[in-house]
Structures are given as C-alpha cells and as structure tokens.
Amino acid sequence: MRLQNELASAPNLALRMGDVRIGGWQVRESAMDKLTRAPRALTANDLKPNLRQKGVDIRIGLDIARLSLNDTVRSLVVVTADTDFVPAFKFARREGIKVYLDSLGKRVLPALIEHSDLRLSEIPTHDEVKRERQRRRRQRVRERRETSATEAE
Template sequence: MFVWRKGGESLKNYRQSLNIFIDGGFLEKVFSKLGEPKIDYLRLYSWISRQVMVPRLRTYYYHCLPYQGNPPTVEEKDRFSKKQRFFNKISSLPRSEVRLGSLAYRGRSEEKQPIFEQKKVDVLMALDIARSAFEQQISHIALISSDSDFVPAIQMAKDKGIIVYLLYSHEIKPHHDLVEACDEIIYLTMDDIQEMELK
C-alpha cells in the first residue's frame, strides 16, 4: 500500500529508473512476523517497481552467511549450505546482485544464547546508495531496511535529486530517523505478500 507524504505531487509522469536496496536480515525478520511466506523475489522486485511507477534498473541484496565454528558442526554446515544456495538463487535473477558482509561471534548472553554481529553489511549498502547517487545512474531508490545508519547516504541521494522510498511492514517498524529521512513510504501488507508468493 503506497502512502503519499509531505504534500508531494504525483510522480506518475516522472519515469526514469529505480534501484532497490534490500537489507536481507531485516526482510527476514519481517517475513518471520508474517508467517515465513515463500517469496518469489522477482515478483517482489516487480511489485516494488509498480508501486514506485518507475522501471527497475537493478536490485542489491545485502546479508551475510551464517556463522560456522572451527570445526563447524553438521547443523552449521547445513545452515551455511542452504543460505549459500539461496544467495546464489537471488544473484541469478535478472539485474540482481548479492553483497555479502560477515558474521562475527561475540560470545554468549546471560541466557547462554550465542551473540552474533553483522559486519560490513551497512557500509556496503551505504556506499552503493551514495555511488548510485553520484554517478546519476537512477532517479529513484526503494529501500527495505530499519537502520538509521543509512540516513547520511539517503540525504546525499536526495541532494542529487533522487526520490527515496522506504518499504516496511507494520509488524516491524524502522528507526524514526530513517522514516523521516525518506521521501515516501510504502507499507507491505499480507495482501501484498500473497501477490509475491511462489506459485
């Protein structure tokens, strides 16, 4: 569901090109709240393009492979292999690229649960947003994330005349500063998810 913001006029006739930037970890959390649907990512890309009313140039998907101990357990190997196959599938889609950071083990919580920290994912996404803006490749950006660390890169893109859309679900809301920084909001609903599911 698309929501106009800040009294802006319709952008229907301002058609150039769109890059989509997806924080894979955040999107996984959204899908887990919505029952873990099996998504056709090409349908997701097309749905976003229709909402923005601009043809998609490229999609960038950011994540990291699961942690493996030394030596890895059978369960860790299996989880790593499944995630690798998934990333390969995403990168094989037309004009779709996967950017991988790394996952660092940070010990255990008081509840004895392992603590992991993503490294480089935010930096990679921010750099790609800024590069797209400075190279004037695109006129629109669609962002799926919750992290306010992207605000400077978004502001840079806006200063270059790029219109920035933020997509999120009511189940997991992004940081307030990120919402404020983006030009327009698109809410992802269960009805929308059903359009994107694998048939």
C-alpha cells in the same frame, strides 16, 4: 543459501553480505521466562550466539552514493530498519534520487522515515509495538494458566 543465490542473480537487485562475528552469548527469551518463574542452572540449550554482521552498512552506503552520483538510477528501494542509512538516504535525495523504504514491518526511528520518500510497507509506531508486546505477554500468561490447570487435573 539457495535464497541468497537467487537474490544475487536477480536482475536489478544487489545483494550485499558482510562478515558474521560472534559477540558472545545471550540467554534465549524462552529460557529467561522459565528461569524467572523457577530459578535453575543454565544449560547449553538456554543460550544462543549473539551474531553480528559487519561491513554491510558501509557497502550499501557506498553503493547508494555511487549510484546517485553516476545518474545510474532515478529511484532506490532499500529494505532496512537501520538508521545508519540516514546519511546515505540524505545524500541520494540531495542528488535527486527517490528513496523508497521497506522495513518489512519492523519499527523504525522517525529519522529514517523522514529521510525516505515513500514507505512501501506499513511501519508500526512505538505505541503499536508496545501494545503488541503487551498482547503477546497476556497470551503467554493465559497459556501458562491453561497448562497449569490441565496439569492439576
């Protein structure tokens, strides 16, 4: 909450927050790994709420359009990996606004990159994401083997 308050009061920055809705429950990834190795009944700790934020995309899209039409800005920095912003990016760029994209390292689809003028953080490719997932899987397998070997001693 403190971070949100600081961002909301920062100069030259707009914080847009929507409504949080619970869209059911999902099994945690760590629990899924354990359940696939040794099936058992689910517990409350195995679950997490599937939270969805509603209304933020449209608010930001409207802000981008308003700022573009009013000649209020010459450039925008948008922190997202969400392709729902492509129409807003296109609109702003047609109005002569430079759109800078920062995905905070998350993988984004090519359409979002295509409709931004500059990427501020390195955006991993699909292959890089795939290799990283495989590396993490191998690491987890190694850790499990080490744990099993230690327990066997």
